[in-house]
Amino acid sequence: MELVVARIGRAHGIKGEVTVEVRTDEPELRLSPGAVLKTEPATAGPLTIETGRVHSGRLMLRFAGVKDRTGAESLRNILLIAEVDPDELPEEEDEYYDHQLMDLDVVLADGTEIGRITEISHLPSQDLFIVERPDGSEVMIPFVEEIVTEIDLEEQRCVINPPPGLIDERDAVVVSTRDADAADATDSGDDA
Numbered sequence: 067m068e069l070v071v072a073r074i075g076r077a078h079g080i081k082g083e084v085t086v087e088v089r090t091d092e093p094e095l096r097l098s099p100g101a102v103l104k105t106e107p108a109t110a111g112p113l114t115i116e117t118g119r120v121h122s123g124r125l126m127l128r129f130a131g132v133k134d135r136t137g138a139e140s141l142r143n144i145l146l147i148a149e150v151d152p153d154e155l156p157e158e159e160d161e162y163y164d165h166q167l168m169d170l171d172v173v174l175a176d177g178t179e180i181g182r183i184t185e186i187s188h189l190p191s192q193d194l195f196i197v198e199r200p201d202g203s204e205v206m207i208p209f210v211e212e213i214v215t216e217i218d219l220e221e222q223r224c225v226i227n228p229p230p231g232l233i234d235e236r237d238a239v240v241v242s243t244r245d246a247d248a249a250d251a252t253d254s255g256d257d258a
Contacts, residue, residue, distance in 0.1 A: 073089065073144070081135075083128045084132075084138045085126060086126070106145040107144070167183055170223055172195070183195045192209060
């Protein structure tokens with residue numbers, strides 16, 4: 067099975083180094099020197115990692131055969147793909163690979179069907195499940211412990227406990243102090 071593990075960013079310096087947007091929880095395993103990675107588009111690869119280091123909190127890689135800034139810039143936005151055994155599991159108990167979560171049925175604790183996971187979006191602050199509803203609409207579910215209460219790979223389901231308004235906008239609760247402040251200002255104006 068193939069997994070996208072990174073996206074190449076811009077060139078760094080003049081010796082062929084690039085920044086990398088990591089898309090794996092195991093960069094030390096997938097993005098280490100000597101790793102040979104497929105690419106998307108396929109015509110850009112395969113690429114062999116020659117060196118890797120962290121600079122100012124960003125992973126920097128240099129690939130075999132890429133010796134200057136021009137070569138590094140030509141790799142920008144290319145996806146790096148690792149070959150992974152489909153039966154391999156992450157090291158941590160509560161971690162999952164994207165392919166394990168795709169197509170899971172999403173249900174409430176009482177069994178009410180919400181939909182199925184069709185995409186996983188990796189954002190800087192958190193991951194989001196894109197869930198297709200039975201009516202064809204989509205809803206985004208933050209992959210956080212407070213909302214996603216259980217992942218059952220054997221039963222192929224994801225149990226959620228959504229806050230009001232996440233699944234059905236009619237249940238949304240608007241919390242704003244502006245409304246209360248406006249009401250207080252109106253009340254005080256009447257007394258004067």
